[in-house]
Amino acid sequence: EAGVTQSPTHLIKTRGQQATLRCSPISGHTSVYWYQQALGLGLQFLLWYDEGEERNRGNFPPRFSGRQFPNYSSELNVNALELEDSALYLCASSKRTKSGPGELFFGEGSRLTVL
Amino acid sequence: GQQLNQSPQSMFIQEGEDVSMNCTSSSIFNTWLWYKQDPGEGPVLLIALYKAGELTSNGRLTAQFGITRKDSFLNISASIPSDVGIYFCAGQYTDSWGKLQFGAGTQVVVTP
Numbered sequence A: 001e002a003g004v005t006q007s008p009t010h011l012i013k014t015r016g017q018q019a020t021l022r023c024s025p026i027s028g029h030t031s032v033y034w035y036q037q038a039l040g041l042g043l044q045f046l047l048w049y050d051e052g053e054e055r056n057r058g059n060f061p062p063r064f065s066g067r068q069f070p071n072y073s074s075e076l077n078v079n080a081l082e083l084e085d086s087a088l089y090l091c092a093s094s095k096r097t098k099s100g101p102g103e104l105f106f107g108e109g110s111r112l113t114v115l
Numbered sequence B: 001g002q003q004l005n006q007s008p009q010s011m012f013i014q015e016g017e018d019v020s021m022n023c024t025s026s027s028i029f030n031t032w033l034w035y036k037q038d039p040g041e042g043p044v045l046l047i048a049l050y051k052a053g054e055l056t057s058n059g060r061l062t063a064q065f066g067i068t069r070k071d072s073f074l075n076i077s078a079s080i081p082s083d084v085g086i087y088f089c090a091g092q093y094t095d096s097w098g099k100l101q102f103g104a105g106t107q108v109v110v111t112p
Helices: none
Strands: A005-007 A010-013 A019-024 A031-037 A043-050 A053-057 A064-068 A074-078 A087-094 A110-114 B004-007 B010-014 B019-025 B029-037 B044-049 B055-058 B061-065 B071-076 B085-093 B100-102 B106-111
Touching (some): A019 A087, A043 A074, B044 B061
Parallel strands (some): A010 A110, B010 B106
Antiparallel strands (some): A005 A019, A019 A074, A043 A053, B029 B085, B061 B071
């Protein structure tokens, strides 16, 4: 069974540009999560999508946005890039259970570098 | 705000030694998860805990969900070189559905 897949692996942009990152969840998983991991830091929650809707959002500015498609894949858009947006962006997926989100399984991440 | 503290920040141990790390939260969690992250890769789930007092093992790994629901520990017994990596605790607050709060990580280095 394929795991969570993310693309691109690496992305280099300049300040002010836009970046789009993509994620395909594990088959059967309906929830997709996005996390930011800046160098040497822990994971910071960005967004949670489930069944095509945004369910929860972390403390990030509105220029971080995303969406989930009918096939449960997702994309994360970062507008007006700033230098501090340079980070590893991790996507995770989970099944939706009665008690809430199940265990999260992560992809290998997309490394965004802003110059 | 809600705080999640993970300690120690790093550990340098000899092969064969046991490792222990823990996380404490300022608020109650309904889920505790432990992940390991190798360089250049995404975190891999090691153990998931869903009930206060729950003690779960996965091979040489053992983790517990604290009775107060505000803490958890992870033990690694008889460490081997491939245990090297960063270990993260993560929890979900009862009032923040779907959002996992991650600890800052514990860097484990195993020397022969």
